[in-house]
Amino acid sequence: xxxxxxxRWEIILDTLRGIHEEGGAAKKTRxxxxxxxxxxxxxxxxxxxxxxxxxxxxxxxGVSSEYRLTDKGKExxxxxxxIERMLR
Numbered sequence: 045x046x047x048x049x050x051x052r053w054e055i056i057l058d059t060l061r062g063i064h065e066e067g068g069a070a071k072k073t074r075x076x077x078x079x080x081x082x083x084x085x086x087x088x089x090x091x092x093x094x095x096x097x098x099x100x101x102x103x104x105x106g107v108s109s110e111y112r113l114t115d116k117g118k119e120x121x122x123x124x125x126x127i128e129r130m131l132r
Contacts, residue, residue, distance in 0.1 A: 052089075053124060055079065059089055060098065060113060060121040069102055069112040093117070 050058070062078025063070050070078070076086040093099045098117035104110040113121065 053127075055081065055085075055089055056093065057121065057124040057128065059086075059093060060117055060124070063099065063111060063113050063117075064121065069104065069110040071104075071108050071110050075111065 059075060059079040059081075062075045065078060066074060072086075072090065075090070076083065079086065079089070081089065090099075094101075094111075096116075097114055098120055099111045100114050101109045102112050
């Protein structure tokens with residue numbers, strides 16, 4: 045029995061959920077850890093989410109930026125969670 049490969053949508057959901065679970069805002073490294081991605085894959089999915097308006101950069105007052113879910117990001121996360129529940 046091998047390792048199950050996650051679909052693109054599962055990775056997107058894990059990334060959005062990672063931000064949500066951190067209290068609504070998180071730094072890139074923490075989001076990457078929560079989504080269980082290496083840097084190369086994380087960057088690809090993170091950039092997609094940022095470019096499509098699912099996440100946005102917020103001024104955290106620190107050295108590195110934090111990112112939070114937009115309303116659009118919260119909506120897609122809820123829809124993906126609903127689909128995930130239906131498939132189980």
